[in-house]
Amino acid sequence: MRRERRAELCLRLLPRTSARLRAFRGDDVPEGTEVSRPILSAAGSRMTSASPLAAAGSRELCAGARPAPGTDTSALVGKTERGSLVHCLSSAPTAGSPRGFSGCAESPPDHRHRMDSSLAGAPSPQPSRANGNVHLGPSVNPNARPTDFDFLKVIGKGNYGKVLLAKHKSDGTFYAVKVLQKKSILKKKEGHIMAERSVLLKNVRHPFLVGLRYSFQTPEKLYFVLDYVNGGELFFHLQRERRFLEPRARFYAAEVASAIGYLHSLNVIYRDLKPENILLDCQGHVVLTDFGLCKEGVEPEETTSTFCGTPEYLAPEVLRKEPYDRAVDWWCLGAVLYEMLHGLPPFYSQDVSQMYENILYQPLQIPGGRTVAACDLLQGLLHKDQRQRLGSKADFLEIKNHVFFSPINWDDLYHKRLTPPFNPNVAGPADLKNFDPEFTQEAVSKSIGCTPDTVASSSGASSAFLGFSYAQGDDDLLDC
Template sequence: MANGVFDIELPDVPVEVDDSDDALEIEEDQYDQNPNINEIVESADIETVPLTEQTVNPGQEKTGPQDFELRKVLGKGGYGKVFQVKKITGKDANTVFAMKVLRKASIVRNQKDTAHTKAERNILEEVKHPFIVDLIYAFQTGGKLYLILEYLSGGELFMHLEREGIFLEDTACFYLSEIILALEHLHGQGIIYRDLKPENILLDAQGHVKLTDFGLCKEHIREGILTHTFCGTIEYMAPEILTRHGHGKEVDWWSLGALMYDMLTGAPPFTAENRKKTIEKILKGKLNLPPYLTADARDLVRKLLKRQVSSRLGAPPEDALAVKQHQFFKHISWDDVLSRKLDPPFKPSLTSDDDVSQFDTKFTKQTPVDSPDESTLSESANLIFQGFTYIAPSVLEEIYKPQIVKARSPRKTGTPFRHHFGLSIEPAHGHNLEPHCSYLGGMHHMGHHNLGAFGAQHTNHSHTNNFNNDEMMEISSAVPQV
């Protein structure tokens, strides 16, 4: 052996090649050089296949605004609208969806908004879970982005909490258990949710939870990696977000504790007459627990709202496992939760698949109009949204399912076409200081109240993450800088 190369002596043995099966000898007079095509087509042993886009050039279904009939307005925001729509073409014709429409010109003005819009679309494509809203289609026109999501007719958990005032512990336990499994799945995918609150939790027609609004999520977070984006809703923000020390997945467990407290008492644990004082309470205030809470509920809230990150229930490495094992959930079968076998405490009273009774009549009574595309983006600006188009695999499987035909020959039909888009965008760092809607992550409103799941403006609730310059200075003076 020399220079790391093996010298191998091969015996000089003749190799016999039997190509008799491969040989094809045809005399020129054995086939017709000028065949009669019509005669061949009409032959009994020839199968005919219609020439369609699917058979000639199979690929993704071409879907656009023209394929959807506007039914109701469900909300409005600074960047666009959300509608209830019915699909009028394709295999899923007559299916009701929620259509979120965003104006590109409004989004591209702010780099963070562009990044958050892309992040939401990518996360919705990648994450499929029983308690997370499904993205069915995504497409774009010259001036607008469209997200077609499953229509969740049960409305916001926020609205039901507002009506009830507080939840019984069994009711809160049901909703918390489904939310925990959704957060566990996101964390397992390296995603921090960062905006858990009642407005971002929708109910489906059966009353089960669906997390929405992924515009503030952070992707690609591995253990030990911290991010520093200042974002979320103040009343549910973990202390480490406010202090800018850097944060990880533990912030979602703090928010879960704040949400649990809200469900059981009627308000988040730390609130005040202005944002500065609210932040001071989150950082230093005493946690007051009402005496009517059970010992297990009090213990869980305390452990979730630990300011010391490493001491907080759900801190690595256990994450959701530690939360699931708490005594508050001692009667819960987590397999039954995942399979949606638990009976929801609230079952929406609905008359049809397109019932909008659980949403604000301020919007549902408006005439649904998708305003014309008036703005034209430059070619370079439009490149920002390259790869936005998406079709759910379940839709593609249905579209390209083998068709049963009366074939004249025993040929097998092909396998269904499957397609997957693997685009992944890293959200930009920075301050996302505008409120957004849960179904409509990234659709901002310039007022001082949060938009709800479909853009409904809740004037009777204190949750907000919309700041003007004076308020931002006020907040900065209340938060220690690092």
């Protein structure tokens, strides 16, 4: 059903277009799979395994996927669907060579571009405590239990669990609680849980980044208590309206750029900017979610090499498997802005290999009807040479000083003193009209709200989630 809706939209916007792509981690690809031949999923759902931690309403959670095309291509991607693509290679790949996938090998941020087998920002597993519980570190919230919440509705699903609208029994506060099965995560050797949690802990005070309120666990499950954001994905609204006028696109692009600039100031590269990861809050402000592909510790002059992202938004240097820096995020911003203005990503094709050819070699084509400032910004952000790309030298400062953003008062923007161009008109926290009924009509499992009597779990599950839990102060909550 969601597949059909997305396909119908794409057919209206672009002849011969029936799908955008979703991808999942390379460690799910069987040993010996050739990187140059994509394995296309027949499922076509919008669940992604690329981010085990996302706020309610992110691509992992919501509907309308463009189904993967059933064509065999010679693209650079190994296994693709709609969503985040991660090629986690154990060493630098050789074009056309067979490649087994054994976890996610990150290159450390280093100008020498060494490859190493450590996970992106994930701590090394440590032995579990004597009682079998996961050691939760200094940020533990030892008093949190599933029974603290009334779990009201399923609002999203992923490969590792579900996201639920939950109401805290003591104070009536609504949250998006993501519940993940430890066994599922361990089975797929998912190492980005802790990395994403680490990035989330840095984001709690930025107005356009989703906040992690706290996290806790039972022997079988991990619980992320997140900001509840029910204004819908930017993609959801773009799908409905097809394209935005420049003032509205400028507002969203400015808030997203502010969030990306803040991440860069923390030496974090986001790497997966797309409309599905941009939510609107109840007032219409942007909330950036899904930090599963973030890379921490990248200084301004340093690079990383992991082949990851979402196919439509991959920068040329990533496709060329070259070392890249934070300029990849500004390419993605350009692609998202282009899509907001024109309805599809700038180099989109139903044929994956053709789309990659377009990204690498096709000159940017901007349809008429746009201002000179908008065209100039798109050309700057979508420059194929990362060294010449807008933002490659002074980072966010170059973006905010571009003439396209001259109507924006950045201080007012940051403090949310600017009125959003669109109001989602949600009636309150219980208003779920911006979530897919396929999720909200699903029954809530009773096990989610139960606290098991047993305290210990298997040592394997225990040692894998050390330092997981986190508790935050009350002064950081969203306004809505």
